[in-house]
Every structure is written in C-alpha cells, then in structure tokens.
Amino acid sequence: MSCSASIPHSPRPIQPARAKTAFGKIVGGLNTAALEYMRGHSLSGQVIALLDAHPAKRFADTSVWSAHLARLGLDTLEVTPDPVRIATEGALWGAICHHGLLPGTVIVSDDAGQFRVGTHALCWIHAERLVHKLVPATPEQRRAVELVRTLIWWLYADLKAWKRDPCPRRAAALRARFDRIFKRKTDYVTLDRLLARLHRRKHELLRVLQHPEIPLHTNGSENDIRACVTKRKISGGTMSTAGRTARDVMLSLMKTCRKLKVSFFRYLGDRLQVPGAIIVPPLPDIVRQAATTA
Numbered sequence: 001m002s003c004s005a006s007i008p009h010s011p012r013p014i015q016p017a018r019a020k021t022a023f024g025k026i027v028g029g030l031n032t033a034a035l036e037y038m039r040g041h042s043l044s045g046q047v048i049a050l051l052d053a054h055p056a057k058r059f060a061d062t063s064v065w066s067a068h069l070a071r072l073g074l075d076t077l078e079v080t081p082d083p084v085r086i087a088t089e090g091a092l093w094g095a096i097c098h099h100g101l102l103p104g105t106v107i108v109s110d111d112a113g114q115f116r117v118g119t120h121a122l123c124w125i126h127a128e129r130l131v132h133k134l135v136p137a138t139p140e141q142r143r144a145v146e147l148v149r150t151l152i153w154w155l156y157a158d159l160k161a162w163k164r165d166p167c168p169r170r171a172a173a174l175r176a177r178f179d180r181i182f183k184r185k186t187d188y189v190t191l192d193r194l195l196a197r198l199h200r201r202k203h204e205l206l207r208v209l210q211h212p213e214i215p216l217h218t219n220g221s222e223n224d225i226r227a228c229v230t231k232r233k234i235s236g237g238t239m240s241t242a243g244r245t246a247r248d249v250m251l252s253l254m255k256t257c258r259k260l261k262v263s264f265f266r267y268l269g270d271r272l273q274v275p276g277a278i279i280v281p282p283l284p285d286i287v288r289q290a291a292t293t294a
Helices: 016-025 032-040 045-053 062-071 083-098 124-132 139-164 168-182 189-199 219-235 241-259 264-271 283-293
Strands: 003-006 106-109 119-122
Touching: 032 045, 032 083, 045 083, 062 083, 119 124, 124 139, 124 189, 139 168, 139 189, 168 189, 219 241, 241 264, 241 283
Parallel strands: 106 119
Antiparallel strands: 003 106
C-alpha cells in the first residue's frame, strides 16, 4: 500500500492509517468530515450515530479520546473493520480539516482504503497493473488485452506531456480519449468489466487535469517505504512499538535529508551536538526555502 500527497509548493506524504500515534499532536474533533470518513470506511451506522449523538466533540489528546471510546464501549467490540481504528482515523481527519492544515492537498494512492480521503487521485501504474494481471484464455482475448494496454500507455504518455504544458482544450481531448478507451467493448467479458470499473474512477485517474502538479503514480512513496520493506524481509522487522517508532523516525529523517541534498550524518552530528559539527538548519526551514525557490 502506498500513497503520496501533493501540496502546492510543498509535496510530502501523509498516512491517515497511523492515526493512533499521531492523534495526540493535534486536537481531535468529531465533525462532518470525520463522520463522512467513518461512513466511507464502512464503520457501523450504529457506532457512527453513537459518536455523533454524544455531546463531546473535541478531544485534547490520545488518553482523553481513548477514555471516550471506552465509555461508549467501542474498545470491546470485536467486529470488522475495527471501530476504534476507523473512529480514530476519522477524528484525526476531521481535526485536519477543521484546522485547515492541508489546503489544496491531493492524495495520490494505489487505492488502499485508508488513503481514500479528501481530494483523491489514483496511481496509473497500479490501475494498468489490473489489466496486465488478466489471464486471457484465447488468442482473441490476448490481443484485446494487448490493444487496451497499448492504448492506456499512449494516453499515459500524453498525460505526462500535458503536465509539462497544460492546455484546457487538450484536457478536453484527453478526457474524451479516456472515455473511448474505458468504454470500449470486446469479446473478453472480464476485460470489459474491468474497464467499466476503471471508468467509474475517471475523476480520480484524471485528477491531474485539474492539478498538473501531482504525480501520475506513487513510485516516489513506494521508494520511500522500500527501505522498511527490505529490512522487514531480511530481519523480520522490529521487536517493539518503540523500536518501530525509532526506525520510522530515523528513516524519515534520512529520506528527507536525501531529498533536500543535506548530509544525514552532518544533520545527526549537529542535532547530537557533536563537537565541531557543521550547523544544519531545521529541516522545515530547508523545505520552505526549497519550495520558495522551486
């Protein structure tokens, strides 16, 4: 699962799935955005009504929120999806919207449910992969799949070109091409159903025509988490929550330094106050400076 968030002048990833650990950093709130998130992620209507009916709507930290869920009995429910997780993610998203922390943000994802929030766009690589994974049984079906894949990649190439030189007239033509590709009928029923399913996500796949600054794929965020995946495959991951947090923080700092062309070891030397270490400004200041000069 992967996602990246494109924010005007300052791209960075967000991961709503980590709501439990991040919740205490901002005031959580049960507002319209929070309730919509819960409904969109299949939380029970009875649970949503219970949360909505309670007069408590704002929570200062994790302990207050957890106590509130315990009083409502949500922590004892053994159902899928986990009501505590979905409610926490929803409250966090509601707080983000309430405080206006991510204005103009577009979240590009591989369609994992936890990232389908706010203004959402789909990764073209993952979308095309669904067509690529089809197993045709006849030469005719195989030719139909190959033709559709060719048409998709031609459209993808033209979308990349459009990003470099946006034009409203060409955007309309690209939308029309999208319809012709994903509304086409073949003799391969499975392919036709898949194309119809992707056509229903047209607005998310063509979000770039409204926001030329966003990527067409999630390769960047996939690369960012690759180190964690590789380590997990080799060593089996961390042994504790504290270890996982330490690993994630250090990898995040290392990746951020690399993107900003800052030496990670010099950064650590400065933060650990190593004698004679070169002074490195706070990373948020470097990000803002890079965004201003970009």
